Amino acid sequence: MGDLMIPRSAIVLRLGDIGAGTDLPGLCEGVRLRLRGSGAATVILDVGGLAQPDCRTIDALARIQLTTRRLGRHARLLNASPELIELLALAGLGGVVPCCGTLLFEAEGETEQREEPLRVQEEGDPADPVA
Numbered sequence: 001m002g003d004l005m006i007p008r009s010a011i012v013l014r015l016g017d018i019g020a021g022t023d024l025p026g027l028c029e030g031v032r033l034r035l036r037g038s039g040a041a042t043v044i045l046d047v048g049g050l051a052q053p054d055c056r057t058i059d060a061l062a063r064i065q066l067t068t069r070r071l072g073r074h075a076r077l078l079n080a081s082p083e084l085i086e087l088l089a090l091a092g093l094g095g096v097v098p099c100c101g102t103l104l105f106e107a108e109g110e111t112e113q114r115e116e117p118l119r120v121q122e123e124g125d126p127a128d129p130v131a
Contacts, residue, residue: 010042048079
């Protein structure tokens with residue numbers, strides 16, 4: 001895993017290819033059992049072994065994230081390929097199933113505040129009768 005530091009409050013699960021025969025509810029139950037048996041706040045999903053991510057992969061990752069959130073925890077992806085990141089973005093899940101970077105975790109607690117959109121204010125032109 002390179003020079004990434006995995007916090008003690010995390011568990012790491014390696015995911016291989018998720019084919020048509022994969023039992024997704026069973027996969028989520030396995031994650032649930034691992035979390036309940038630990039004090040981990042985070043599940044790090046090492047997805048470096050996924051050869052060809054597809055819609056089934058996205059479905060599984062979304063279900064795992066939902067499982068972890070229902071338990072008050074969260075999941076992060078490690079070693080995600082550009083293809084997987086693109087598929088997550090296309091599915092609208094890029095922010096829902098985040099990837100780990102070189103800084104493994106952002107500060108937890110408060111969500112990112114977004115700036116209010118700028119409003120365009122037009123000035124009236126005295127020469128323009130509509131203004």
